[in-house]
Amino acid sequence: METIRFFHVADLHLDSPFKGLKHLPKEMFERIHNSTFASFEKVVKEAIERRIDFMILSGDLFDEEDRSIRAQAKLVKQFQTLHTYDIPVYIVHGNHDHLGSRRLEIDMPDNIHIFHEKTEVKHLTTKNGALVDIVGFSYGTRHIRERRVGEYPKGTADRYTIGILHGSEGSIHSSHETYAPFTVDELLVKNYHYWALGHIHQRRILHEEPFIVYPGNIQGRHRKETGAKGCYEVVLGGHHTELSFIPTHDLIWETCKVSLKGTGRFGEVFQRIQQAMESICGDSLIEILLTDEDSLTKDINIKIDNGDLLEALQSDIGGHGEMKWVHSIRRSTGKSGFREQDPFKQEVIATLENMDEEDWNEALAELYEHTSIYRFLEPLEEDEKKSLKYETRHLLENKG
Ligand SMILES: [Mn+2]
Numbered sequence: 001m002e003t004i005r006f007f008h009v010a011d012l013h014l015d016s017p018f019k020g021l022k023h024l025p026k027e028m029f030e031r032i033h034n035s036t037f038a039s040f041e042k043v044v045k046e047a048i049e050r051r052i053d054f055m056i057l058s059g060d061l062f063d064e065e066d067r068s069i070r071a072q073a074k075l076v077k078q079f080q081t082l083h084t085y086d087i088p089v090y091i092v093h094g095n096h097d098h099l100g101s102r103r104l105e106i107d108m109p110d111n112i113h114i115f116h117e118k119t120e121v122k123h124l125t126t127k128n129g130a131l132v133d134i135v136g137f138s139y140g141t142r143h144i145r146e147r148r149v150g151e152y153p154k155g156t157a158d159r160y161t162i163g164i165l166h167g168s169e170g171s172i173h174s175s176h177e178t179y180a181p182f183t184v185d186e187l188l189v190k191n192y193h194y195w196a197l198g199h200i201h202q203r204r205i206l207h208e209e210p211f212i213v214y215p216g217n218i219q220g221r222h223r224k225e226t227g228a229k230g231c232y233e234v235v236l237g238g239h240h241t242e243l244s245f246i247p248t249h250d251l252i253w254e255t256c257k258v259s260l261k262g263t264g265r266f267g268e269v270f271q272r273i274q275q276a277m278e279s280i281c282g283d284s285l286i287e288i289l290l291t292d293e294d295s296l297t298k299d300i301n302i303k304i305d306n307g308d309l310l311e312a313l314q315s316d317i318g319g320h321g322e323m324k325w326v327h328s329i330r331r332s333t334g335k336s337g338f339r340e341q342d343p344f345k346q347e348v349i350a351t352l353e354n355m356d357e358e359d360w361n362e363a364l365a366e367l368y369e370h371t372s373i374y375r376f377l378e379p380l381e382e383d384e385k386k387s388l389k390y391e392t393r394h395l396l397e398n399k400g
Contacts, residue, residue, distance in 0.1 A: 001238055002130035004160060007047050007246075009231040010058035010198030011217035012040055013096065015071035017063070018221065020357045021285075021327070028325060031251070032285070036063075037074050038250035039219040043231055044078045046246050048085050050233060053126040055087060056134070058198030058215075059094025059166030067097060072106045083109040090122060090134050091115065094166040094198055095179050098139035114138065115164070119151035135192075136164030139179075143371060149182045155191040160236060163190065166198040169214075174200055175224075175362045177369060187212055193236050201225055203245070211241050220253040222358050223287045223327065228252065251323070252284045261292040266300050270312060273326075283323040288313070291332040304329060330354055345396050352389050360385065 014036045021032055047055055062071055082089060092115045093099055099117055108114070113122055117140030124132040135152050148167070155161030165187075167180030176199055184207050187195050195212040202225075203216035215232045217225065230248040234241065258276045263269050273288055280286060290304070303309050313326040331350070351359075360380065361368070368374050380388075 001160065002126070002128045003235060003237040004126055004130045004132060005050065005052045005233065005235045006162075007043065007052050007055045007231050008058065008194075008196045008213060008215050008234055009040075009043055009055060009218060010166075010196070010215050011060045011094075011201055012036060012057070013060055013063040013217055013219070013221060014040065014075060015063055015068055016219075016221045020222070024325070028323065031323070035250035036219045036221075037071075039229070039248045040075070040078060042248035042250075043218060043246075044081055046231075046233075046248065047082065047087060052087060052233070053130075054124060054132075055082065055089045056162070056164055056196045057089060057091045058164050058196050059092050059139070060096040060198060060217075061091065061093070062097040064096070067101070069106070076106050076108065079112050080109050083111040086127075087111065088113060088124065090124075090136070090164065091138075092136045092164050092166055092198070093138035095139055095142050095144070095177070098142050100141045119148065121153065131159035133159055133161045134164065135161065139166065143369070144180045145178070146180070147182060147186075148180045149186045149190075152190055154189075155193070160194075161190075161192045162194045162196060163187065163192045164196045164198075168199060169197070169206055172200060172204075174202070175358065176200055177365065184212060193239070194234060194241065203229075205243070209239065209241060211243055213243070215245075219249050219251070222356055223253055223255070223285070224356075224358055226253045226255060250283070252280075252282055253287075254280050254284050255287045255289055256280060257289045257291060259292045260290055260296060262295055263300075264295060264297065266303060266309075269296075269300060269304075269309065273313060274316075277324060277326075280324065284325070286324060286326050288326055288329045289332060290329065293331060304331070328354075348396060349393060352392055355385075355389075 016036050018032050021029055061075065079089060088111045090113050115136045115138045117138050119135065119137040122134045124134060126132065137148060152163055165180065165182065167182055168176065168178045170181055170183045179199060193210055195210065197212065197214045200214045201217040204214040206212040213232060216229060218229055218231060220226060220229050228247040228249060230246045233244045233246055256276050258273050260269055260272060263272060277286060310326060310329050368377055
């Protein structure tokens with residue numbers, strides 16, 4: 001069979017709000033807020049340069065159910081660019097941007113092929129005459145709990161068959177909710193040439209020949225989505241696959257571990273952190289993780305806990321050409337100046353102190369994603385979160 005070349009992209013989460021970073025300097029926040037778009041623009045640029053035959057988007061193009069017109073317009077502009085270069089795009093919608101969500105649709109150019117909520121096969125003939133069947137379905141509603149892979153027809157010998165599936169592989173434990181679950185074996189029996197998965201934001205190759213792949217999201221959105229992000233270029237020739245990862249992120253999230261062994265002065269602590277940060281390349285949002293803090297004086301401990309150190313690090317940034325922003329400092333001991341000696345309680349308190357947007361979502365998921373409750377709930381305000389933390393701490397301190 002003729003060789004085919006395509007991009008596998010997933011979880012764009014365009015227009016992610018980055019709510020937790022609103023307090024940042026305006027220019028910086030705008031850069032971050034635009035990063036999901038910037039990453040997709042790079043995807044499109046690479047697609048054109050590499051002259052791919054087609055592109056697959058495996059769900060969660062948008063972050064919110066009621067996607068903004070601004071986000072849609074920006075996406076359509078990129079689709080039009082692909083249209084100019086005669087590159088078709090095959091799209092399924094996922095749990096974040098399901099078909100039933102409230103929206104004002106902007107008309108799509110005719111190179112855009114969106115899958116129906118019923119599983120269907122789309123046929124494509126590439127410029128060099130290769131026949132490709134692409135199979136998939138879009139989420140009609142937010143919660144697709146049932147197994148859907150049974151609806152996928154078997155692949156045929158005379159053509160390429162590619163499956164698109166936005167869902168959860170059974171053995172992966174992640175913070176993502178379980179949707180449209182499947183196992184690798186269930187996919188293998190279909191005899192497809194490639195499985196273009198979406199939903200899990202961490203890049204993973206579940207199987208080779210045929211390749212079963214989560215490309216991860218294209219731009220990290222919080223401190224846990226660290227490292228390079230992007231998409232895969234896939235070249236299929238008969239039963240041989242070439243897979244290359246293409247980084248397209250605009251900004252990178254990193255955790256930078258800093259040992260404070262033997263440090264006695266605040267200046268030394270500051271310097272150690274700066275040195276450690278030099279190893280991070282590119283524009284980044286950095287979490288500092290302090291370890292070996294035993295030798296720290298009480299005075300330095302206070303300066304870490306009251307935010308002085310973070311403030312000093314943040315005010316030093318800029319003027320070096322690269323953007324390196326320390327968004328938080330975490331302590332390995334989890335002491336945070338708290339009297340508690342019980343290591344279990346210390347751990348719980350440290351976890352509590354370091355909860356970010358994603359952690360709250362995770363903790364509240366059962367309530368906030370409950371089919372009949374979620375629509376009645378308002379998101380928690382910062383002061384509500386604070387009082388929840390306070391109450392939890394209070395409980396821990398006062399119960400044996
Ligand atoms: Mn997603």
